[in-house]
Amino acid sequence: MDSRSMYDVQINSRYNDVYEKNDLPTGNYEVVTDFLTEEGIAVSADCAFSLYLPNCEDFHDRVKHEFPVVAISLSDYNAIREMLGYEAITLEENEFTTQWHTTATTDEQEEFIRSHAVVDTDVGRLTLSEQASYQEAMGETLYNSYTRVVYVFPDSVCQNLLSVNRNRYIQTSKELSYSDAAALENRFIKVYPELSENGVGYSIRLSTLQINEAKGMNFILKTAMIYGAVVLMVICLTILSLQQLLDAGQYRYRFAVLRKLGVEEQDIKGLVMKQLGVWFGLPVVVSIIVSAIVVAYFLQSVSVEISAYIGIGALITQLSITISILILLLVCYFLSTWILFRRSITE
Incomplete structure (x- = not known):
């Protein structure tokens, strides 16, 4: 849960089933803002950001496990880092760096960095920064489908790239109650379904619901497996014992x-x-x-x-x-x- 539910409210979109660029998601999910305002829920941190394709021509690359790596602007990346208590980073002009999922291995990072020391974008070529990678835990929705790395580009570069995903991370001043979290999820789904008519997939994760569901499922799974192990053990030992006593x-x-x-x-x-x-x-x-x-x-x-x-x-x-x-x-x-x-x- 420390990796999956890092934010009280976590919204992300997917363009996997979108085939027209005009159908790509926009906006800041105002329905969430309206709900928080109506319920009087204060927000301590809020970041709505886009994920961009370095090359517009990669939009139609939909081969599983070969989706293109997306990019995030430096200002949005630093805003998320500040939200999580990490220090901000800096980039020189025409430089970029990488942010990795916590499950990415060192060998995987080194191999990727060796082959991507230079990245060609729609607005020019970028070179890898001296600090080539970061791997702080920043959630699972920061990355494109089937990828575990995201580029961090200067803001001036991202302004001229194609935005394919629109995400929003929110930290509330106090923990959301279960009823408020369930109500927010229901309202969000009505406006942003899991798969919309234009092919955009939307998802909302609320830490309150995720933690409760995970604890419940974890308890059921542990109990069932331990119970099954005990029953099988009792059967085997009973057979061994009876064989000797008979x-x-x-x-x-x-x-x-x-x-x-x-x-x-x-x-x-x-x-x-x-x-x-x-x-x-x-x-x-x-x-x-x-x-x-x-x-x-x-x-x-x-x-x-x-x-x-x-x-x-x-x-x-x-x-x-x-x-x-x-x-x-x-x-x-x-x-x-x-x-x-x-x-x-x-x-």
Whole structure:
């Protein structure tokens, strides 16, 4: 939520389904301003800005994962940075820099910067600034579809470029109530649908709604998965325990023979412990090995997202809680089976 809901009100548009330049979005989403005024909700920061195509001819490039990188003006970029508590940046004339999504890797940035040290725009050529990139968290809607970088151009350059997206970020003086956030979302959707008739896609994110929905979904997901893990664990351990206890009659005779041969009772207890250790330990060891392989592959494939959105510490804490529950179940089943088995062979 720290990455997705950085603003109390976050509005963005998409031109993915727009094929006429005259249909591109304009305006500052006045319906939001009207709602905040009517409800007496004070605003501490407000930035409406456009995202531009460096080259107008890129407007019709709609190949998935090959959308062009868009640009933001320096003044709008600094306004957003100030809103989030970051220091403003400066650019010389005919210079540009880049802003990266928090999930972008260092190798990805370096490769892009090497191949884009110079950018040709509709109003001339720009060269990369000495400070080539920034990666502070600034939300997910700052970037074009399927891209994780945005150019930062001087204002004089952006004034002559094609504006394709129109966004607005708002910070309110106090947190929006759930009812106000829901009412604002409903009013916005009526005026700016998810996909309008001219192909423009609109989206509004309100931190109050997102946080509540995310917490609810996260709780349901965690509960369902932990419950499922516990149920499966109970089924497996019950089968293992019953298998040993049902065969206790056969083992009673075998251990009685060992006693007659002079085997000490303490040694018999050790043999029982080893036998149950094998029957319980082998499935557990196999499951741990398989789980370790799956978890290692999963963590490797989404390590950047985990680091950017969750944090390794938080993930380890969640995993530790789940693993502790499963270990507690294993210990309870093992001890209860060991006690019952010993009584069975003794009688």
